[in-house]
Amino acid sequence: MEHLTINGVTLSRLLMGTGDISKFNGMEMLDVFAAAGGTTIDTAHQYRRAELTIGEWMAARGNRSRMVIMTKGAHHDDGSPGARVNAEAIRKDLYESLERLQTDYIDLYALHRDEPGTPVGPIMEELNRHLAEGRVRAIGASNWTYLRIQEANDYARANGLKGFMFSSTNLALATANEPRWVGCESADVATCQWHESNGLPLLSWSAQAGGFFTGLFSPEDRSNADMVRVYYNEDNWRRYERARALAARKGVSAMQIALSFVLNRSFPTGAIIGPRTEGELMDSVEAMGIELTAQELEWLDLKREELSA
Template identity: 60%
Template sequence: MKYIQIQGVDKKISRLFMGTGDLRKLEEPQRMMLDAYIQAGGNAFDTAHQYRGKELVLGQWLAETKLREKLVILTKGAHHDDGSPGPRVNPQAIRKDLAESLERLGTDYVDLYALHRDDPTVAVGPIMEELNEHLQAGKIRAIGASNWSHKRIQEANEYSAAHNLTGFSFNSPNLSLAKPLEARWAGAISADRETCEWHVKTQLPLLAWSAQAGGFFSGNFSPDNRTDEEMVRVYYSDDNWERYRRAVKLAEEKGVTPIQIALSYVLYQPFPTCAIIGPRNPEEFHSSIQSMNLELTPQEVEWLDLQREEIDQ
């Protein structure tokens, strides 16, 4: 396993986060998956107040294994579609969601806390002040944003610096080799080229959700297969099919699979990144481990993303 550091967290953080979106219950297959992840050195989990019941299941597993202090928990709050009608990016919703998340997880703090959506009509000042209260209370170790534009994150961090507050120390948008034509879900943000250039400049860690673009590079899709309406709507474009063809070519040269190339692309950006993964079995997880150890050169990353026509030999 490889690791990064995020300001405010005194633990090393595995570059593969285990997502909990499919963690519906704790039966033998789920336990085997979680055991495989821990045995491989993984220690970071992604969940959210809005993920129906997932925090409770993760909390149950934490209580059974007694591993809480060795692990890094990222949870998210203030999602628009979470109980009361949205938007909900305000101090009251943050306070409510965080308290409920801590109770569900059975812990008195989370290592990483992110706002799950943004409301650009709300000033950043009250939001950052509220989050800093929870930092000071020890309920959160580091704060970040999920599905915020990099310009809003910059604005929030400038406000924090001017008011002696702690700013966002990570960003969690979508980042994948396949570029979405439109938001996969309402309010979701994907890291475009301008965002990536901002991350190069700031070196703010990026924790990528849907890092494998919903399986676009799995070989289960083709331009003629239009049965999955969401995949067609979000990812079917000439440029993405060219990215797919290049991933296939590079995979053949390296003796791996295209989906491993796609995950490696996310992990070998010129700024700190992690990938949130959702493997369904230990075999898929070990494939992700191989992707993490499959180093890509900067030229290969640029070629895969159509930023250059050839890879210099």
């Protein structure tokens, strides 16, 4: 299992997503993930059942010190109505997450959504208070544009505070037609160039594009309305065919190629995965060993027409 480090926190580059933990035996899958060398679990205050399950699992296994927890708060649709990217909501969600997770610190804490136009100063001051007091070890932004992250980090730098240390947006081989969920952000070319310029880690959700590269979907099959809405377009089907061709050349699957597209970037990345079976998990672990050249990345992403033999 490969790792990266964020503000002194060493995490596995594969993160176990838990948004759908209620759909399978969550503790069993967490056991399999840990046995495979995974250390990092992604959850959120909004995923109440998931946080409770993770807390119960860590207490039962006695492994809190070995695990890295990433949770998120201040979602716009989580509890109280109205604006929620503010100090009060951050504080409320963080304390409730700590209680559910049965821990006194969060390794990676991210704001789940942004509210563009909200002043960044009070937000960064609140997050820094929790950093200083040890309740969180690293702070990040989920579904913030790179321009807003830069704005927040500029404020932090000018005021002797620590800025965002990671971002969590969607980054995948299949590009989204529109946000999968309201308020979500995907990493476009400008975003990736910004990450390349400063080395800020990107922890991608839906790194495998909801299973687009599994072979379970086709242009003719439009039964899954969400997949059609978000991922069905001509360029993505071309990316799918190229992923299949490169997978055949390397003796792996198209899904593994899609995941390695995220992991083989010129800036630090992690991938949040949502395996339903041990086999799916191990396929993702094996994908970490696939190396893609810059030429292969460009070819997969339709940036070049030919791929050298």
